[in-house]
Amino acid sequence: MAESMKGLRRTHRCTEISNGNIGQQVTVMGWVQKRRNLGSLIFVDLRDRSGLLQIVFDENDIGAAGFEKAGTLRSEFVIAVVGGVEKRSGATNPNLKTGDIEIRATELRILSEAQTPPFPVEDGINTKDELRLKYRYLDLRRPELQKNILMRSKACQVVRDFLSQEGFLEIETPMLTKSTPEGARDYLVPSRVHPGNFYALPQSPQLFKQLLMCSGFDRYFQLARCFRDEDLRADRQPEFTQIDMELSFVDVDDVIDVNERLLAKLFREVIGVEVPLPIPRMTWAEAMNRYGSDKPDTRFGMELVDVSEEVKGCGFGVFTGALEAGGTVRGINAKGQGAMPRKKIDALVDFAKGYGAKGLAYLAVQEDGSLKSSFAKFMTEDQLKALVEKMEGRPGDLLLFAADKTKLVWDVLGGLRLELAKQLGLLDKNVYKFLWITEFPQFEYSEEENRYVAMHHPFTMPMEEDLPLLETDPGKVRAKAYDITLNGTEIGGGSVRIFQEDVQERMFEALGFTKEAAYERFGFLLNAFQYGVPPHAGLAYGLDRLVMLMAKMDSIRDVIAFPKVKDASCLMTDAPNVVDEKQLDELALHIVEQEN
Incomplete structure (x- = not known):
């Protein structure tokens, strides 16, 4: 029978208790990891997000009723325990932060009982991913995943602190915006009040952050949620988080400088790794010729x-x-x-x-x-x-x-x-090799569309010395674009933006857009550029990939609380799913079944 807390208040998390608390009365709460009944004594490993703590139940301390209750405990029961901190009476455990102390219980409350979980809530389990993701709330109790999510939280805090001190303002941009199908496929959201019209979820805040530069905010950042309807890989999800930033009155070196210092602080404070500065740079052409990749692993x-x-x-x-x-x-x-x-x-x-x-x-x-x-x-x-x-x-x-x-x-x-x-075992996860890749091609030729497309996006500034080639030889134009890579993974990328109207028009022409087509897609940005736009540049990191590498994981699913699987579905909630006909009617939508 579950009991209430009845005024009890937790005094410590499990591993916040140490030798310095010996002799003190404490109240701890969490989940039962394991119970060992030795007859006259019952030992319980209590787990919360901080780690494990041993609880000792002795009938002489907790009474017959309390001792009997302790005997009913099973894995994943949620309990509250009041007791005194003591030096361990038995063998110490050097692998635990609390391995030389224990709590001798004087009071026990069972706050919630639990069924037997479908897999053990412990690290090193050999459980299929599908089962783990179906019961993700149980999977997230495992210390390894909790450590990863805590690391992610700390990384976000360090990023916010650093960028705020550097004069960046945290500004949110819209989640419901206009579809601009130049790149990955959009997730579309139907509008009830505008039948037949759709919002798009943002693939990135690109246009809005450039508008913020036009608005004079100078330095912007955001931990932005982004959405792309594309095939998934180990380091890709349909929804993901960017550390997004934009700066005014800067050039390539300014963006690289602030981001190198950000990375150095992030790795030092989150995982205790010193990043040697400056980070090496390599042009795209050199990277391809030496490594066959624009995100080379230089370990x-x-x-x-x-x-x-x-x-x-x-x-x-x-x-x-x-x-x-x-x-x-x-x-x-x-x-x-x-x-x-x-x-x-x-x-x-x-x-x-x-x-x-x-x-x-x-x-x-x-x-x-x-x-x-x-x-x-x-x-x-x-x-x-x-x-x-x-x-x-x-x-x-x-x-x-x-x-x-x-x-x-x-x-x-x-x-x-x-x-x-x-x-050959040459990929040491304890080694962190950063590399800037610069001077990307401005364009790549699409056989499918029979035209040049922007390698980054249509607002990337060409190298000034290559501007004459825009009309004559676009394939040789280099961009003022830069990616930051780590151990063969692109963790971020950005560019200096075009801010002159004539250069932007030439860029659209090279991409095969008429002026009318360009205004139809990006008119609100191009109109803003007519009212005084500063030189500006930006960069965005994939937060999920970055934390994945910091945590030495192989998949971003291990650093995201509730990830999707390969077909972009959620096994836990069964999303996506059907909706009521009434909802479809309100949106003026009709589902047509496709024949196989």
């Missing part, structure tokens, strides 16, 4: 090497064919892997094919210096020697090559170096 080497010159005149058709088609031949050196079994090499070939490669060429440098290769018979001894020398091959190394269009070669080898790093 290990295995960099890409362009060997197009070395194989130019060889007799291997795969190499020469790629070069004749305007592509490249590049390789990576898997140090010390020259003796890799053929079966494993074949698996790497299949991995490369998953990226669209036709295959993968390999050359193993044997311990005696001899070469074992899939293409040696097509090349002279001098050509092979030059190739190995270019790759800095040494006895015991495995050289892997891809030949195709440059972008595909980047993708294949960029993915392959990460796969090898995983297999």
Whole structure:
């Protein structure tokens, strides 16, 4: 039978009690983690969000009725305990913060009973994700997840404190806004009072934060909820949180400076890690050429090497064919892997094919210096020697090559170096390698739309020296855009914004928008720009990804209280779900069943 608190007040959380409280009377409340009945004594591990505390029930202290009640306790019962803090009478537990003390109970109240949970509420459980997410409220009681959510909360607090001290104002932007379908798909919200019209949930506060700069607020930030109707991955959810900011009267270096200091403070205060400043910078072109990725993991080497010159005149058709088609031949050196079994090499070939490669060429440098290769018979001894020398091959190394269009070669080898790093245990989660990527291409060509599209968004400022290329060679225009990456994950990105009307019009023209089409989509921003707009720039972090890396987790689901699964549904609440016909009628909506 559940009891009320009857005026009881908690004096401490479990791990707030220490040796300094020995001899004091305390009141603690929480969940029963485990009960051990030794006949004359009953031991209970009490759990709250701070950790575990041992409670001792002795009939001599709590009386016969209280001792009998303690004997009925089961896992996940919610209880209140009054008692004295003592040094542990038995063995201490060095793994617990409270491992050398215990509470000798004088009063027990059962505040709530519990059914047997569908899985143990403890770390290290081997429970299917689907079950954990269906009972997320139980999953969230586990110490590991509680620690992650507490870390997230602390990170948010540090961000708010730092940005406030730097003169940023926290301003909320609308959640119901206009759909601007340039990027990911919007989540649409029907309007009851405007039948047939829809709001869109924001993919980001981009336009509004630029308007705030037009409004003279100078420095803005927000922990913004954002929504994108796109396919999910381990580091992606349909709704997520951005640390969003915008600054006036700044350029690239100003944004990078304030964010480097923010990251240093965040990592120091939340997880005790010192971030060396300044954070290294690398242009997009250099990152692609060296790592095959615009978010390279620099915790290990295995960099890409362009060997197009070395194989130019060889007799291997795969190499020469790629070069004749305007592509490249590049390789990576898997140090010390020259003796890799053929079966494993074949698996790497299949991995490369998953990226669209036709295959993968390999050359193993044997311990005696001899070469074992899939293409040696097509090349002279001098050509092979030059190739190995270019790759800095040494006895015991495995050289892997891809030949195709440059972008595909980047993708294949960029993915392959990460796969090898995983297999070889080179990805140390205790190492934090930050890197700024700068000077992104302004545009990328969309075969689907048969036009150039903005790599970031249409309001990104081109590099001033590239402005003449907007009309003549847009593919070569570089953007004043920057991403901050950590251990091969993009954790944030931003850019300097276009603030001159003539440059913005040229940008829209390069994207294939007429002036009328641009005003139809972004008219409210373009109109605001006619009334005096300061130079401005901004950046947004994915808070979920950032905390995931700080917590050394593999999925952002482990740092979000109530995440969705791959099809964007919630297993706990069964969302999304059907609604009443009456609600649809009010919104002037009719559901049409689609035929499979």
